[in-house]
Amino acid sequence: MKRLTVAVMLLALICAACGGEKQTFINIATGGTAGTYYPIGGALADILNKSGLNAAAQSTGASVANINMLRDNQVELAIVQNDITYYAVNGTEMFEETGKVEGLTAIASLYPETCQFVVRQDSGITSIEQLKGKRVAVGAAGSGAEANARQILQAYALTYDDLDEQFLSFAEGAYALKDKTVDAAFVTAGFPTASVQDVASQNPVTVLPVDTAHAKALADKYPFYSQVTIPANTYAGQSSDVQSVSVMAILVANSKINDQLGEQITNAIFNNLDKLHNAHAAAKAISKDSALNALEFISINPGAKKVLE
Numbered sequence: 001m002k003r004l005t006v007a008v009m010l011l012a013l014i015c016a017a018c019g020g021e022k023q024t025f026i027n028i029a030t031g032g033t034a035g036t037y038y039p040i041g042g043a044l045a046d047i048l049n050k051s052g053l054n055a056a057a058q059s060t061g062a063s064v065a066n067i068n069m070l071r072d073n074q075v076e077l078a079i080v081q082n083d084i085t086y087y088a089v090n091g092t093e094m095f096e097e098t099g100k101v102e103g104l105t106a107i108a109s110l111y112p113e114t115c116q117f118v119v120r121q122d123s124g125i126t127s128i129e130q131l132k133g134k135r136v137a138v139g140a141a142g143s144g145a146e147a148n149a150r151q152i153l154q155a156y157a158l159t160y161d162d163l164d165e166q167f168l169s170f171a172e173g174a175y176a177l178k179d180k181t182v183d184a185a186f187v188t189a190g191f192p193t194a195s196v197q198d199v200a201s202q203n204p205v206t207v208l209p210v211d212t213a214h215a216k217a218l219a220d221k222y223p224f225y226s227q228v229t230i231p232a233n234t235y236a237g238q239s240s241d242v243q244s245v246s247v248m249a250i251l252v253a254n255s256k257i258n259d260q261l262g263e264q265i266t267n268a269i270f271n272n273l274d275k276l277h278n279a280h281a282a283a284k285a286i287s288k289d290s291a292l293n294a295l296e297f298i299s300i301n302p303g304a305k306k307v308l309e
Contacts, residue, residue, distance in 0.1 A: 024261065026055040029069050029078035031062035036190045036282050037079045037249070040110070043279035044077075044251075044269065051268035053261075063144050064094055070254040071101045077257065077265070081113055081188070082248040083224040084144045086297050094142050103255040105301040107266055108308065109293045111285035112228050112246035114191050115148050117208040118199065119184045120177060121237055128156045128208050134183040135164040137173030145170065148247065149186040151222060155214045174199050184208070188247060190282025192234050204237025210244045218245055223296055248294040249282075253301055262303030270307065 026048060030041030041057035048055035058075070060066055066078035067088045087093040091100035117136075119125045125134070131153070138153075138160075139145030146167065153159065166173075166182055173185030174195040187193055199205055207230055210218075219225045228246040232239060251269075253262065269276065270288045277284045291308045292300070300308075 027075040028057045029060045029066040029075040033059050039279045040283050047272045080252045082250045086224050106295045106298045107251040107304045108291040110249045111282050114246040115188050119206050121204040132162045137166045137168040137182045137185040140169045141167040145188040148188050155218050200236040207242045209242050215245045259303040262301035266304040266307040
């Protein structure tokens, strides 16, 4: 009996030590394994795990899928373009039928995802205006990239009636560009973008500029756009800087991430920026100084805001 009592007491002590605090699981939705979100999400999970949380990154269909997973409580955190988040919060574009997604908060703005109309240099096309009458891969139907392409074209007074639009993902558009079955292909991604590098390695490319006036007009109409410069030599054959616009990759949470968790997550991220910067070239732009940029349309998690302000 005495041995049984001692065993029960030991078991109670072990349970008190191990189970006194409920374990928090955080699933992070990222993107495809060949993209930018996946390695950055993996680094985020590693950082959170070393900060006392239990996190895992999972490959997904990226921004639109990630919003739906947040809404359905399949994940707690997700990397999402800020324009897609804007559409979700307002129930527009691809969320028009399903309506506004409630309960989303931003943890931080991460890095720019640059809008890039790419053409082969041997096409002779040097401006967006010259896409009139051309075959243009504008992104997969219903994708965030396709919305970006359509909005930028509209800023230049072009609609799909003015060109031969082809609803191809950028991977498909890149192949078509190499094969000369399209004249231009569009992508929204952090630079250098692997698919653009692949095209440029065989055929020097031109990234068509979005000048300051058109960039300002876009930002006035759509608050998620920012001006950005693609530095010279980002791609083979690109000898000078190119002005364009970008949306931001941001870290979004659903209501499962309370204020306390938001603060813990944000502290962990910005105390370990070196690990994030090493995850991908695009992640080098992640900075505490810019962590509240381009988030005017969404509530900030109060715990995150406490760390970042």
